[in-house]
Amino acid sequence: xxxxxxxxxxxxxxxxxxxxxxWLKRGRPPHPFPIHHHQSAMAAILARKSLSALRxxxxxxxxxxxxxxxxxxxxxxxxxxxxxxxxxxxxxxxxREKLVKEISKDWSSVFERSINTLFLTEMxxxxxxxxxxxxxxxxxxxxxxxKGPLSPRFRGEHALRRYPTxxxxxxxxxxxxxxxxxxxITIEAEEREDGSRRTTRYDIDMxxxxxxxxxxxxCPVDAxxxxxNFEFATETHEELLYDKEKLLENGxxxxxxxxxxxxxxxxxx
Numbered sequence: 001x002x003x004x005x006x007x008x009x010x011x012x013x014x015x016x017x018x019x020x021x022x023w024l025k026r027g028r029p030p031h032p033f034p035i036h037h038h039q040s041a042m043a044a045i046l047a048r049k050s051l052s053a054l055r056x057x058x059x060x061x062x063x064x065x066x067x068x069x070x071x072x073x074x075x076x077x078x079x080x081x082x083x084x085x086x087x088x089x090x091x092x093x094x095x096r097e098k099l100v101k102e103i104s105k106d107w108s109s110v111f112e113r114s115i116n117t118l119f120l121t122e123m124x125x126x127x128x129x130x131x132x133x134x135x136x137x138x139x140x141x142x143x144x145x146x147k148g149p150l151s152p153r154f155r156g157e158h159a160l161r162r163y164p165t166x167x168x169x170x171x172x173x174x175x176x177x178x179x180x181x182x183x184x185i186t187i188e189a190e191e192r193e194d195g196s197r198r199t200t201r202y203d204i205d206m207x208x209x210x211x212x213x214x215x216x217x218x219c220p221v222d223a224x225x226x227x228x229n230f231e232f233a234t235e236t237h238e239e240l241l242y243d244k245e246k247l248l249e250n251g252x253x254x255x256x257x258x259x260x261x262x263x264x265x266x267x268x269x
Contacts, residue, residue, distance in 0.1 A: 155211045155213050157226070159226075160247035168248070170198070170202065172198060173220065174187050176216075176218055187202055202244040203241065211226065225251075225258055227254040227257065
């Protein structure tokens, strides 16, 4: 094993490229083609052949040792010795394989690197991909002049709805206030003369809202909804503190779209 290691080390030193400074001392430029890769491939082939020859020789020696021992007492010892020797042989084979992999270079990889270097195939492949997407259909739109489609389940700006008669839908059950995970809803209510309850205060802090839609799902009369409007940016914090009048105004403005979205989603609720 030591002799093979020394042989492989000598071959590796012989085929390895010289350091860059050596060319400057000799006054010659480096060779334009990677000849040392071809030499390393030949060295790998020779190393594989020597490895197979060594394996066959070890098997022959183990067979001769088993045939020479005929009496009963030595057969078990010889077999155990041969087994241990095979284990050590497997370990040596692994070391040889590692050494062979260090110096082995496939011809295909050598030619592929040479072709990529000379003809710039990777750069051409990237340019072809760019040219392909240049002529495909554009996915961008000219917002705000063009707007993409919105899902009926889109959760945008909040709104309070009314019945067709103009009566407020909210019955002040406070389920939306209880289920809100951000605690952004504040409701105050009082009882009317006819015994029904209606809200006197309905505030939503839009800076706390996480647009989860729980308030809309919990409402039994579809009073509080999240409409299709998403363009409600403001310059001050106070403008995002919605009161009851602001929410009712949003409901009156977007009632047509909200009613259509709720109707289309009624089968899945």
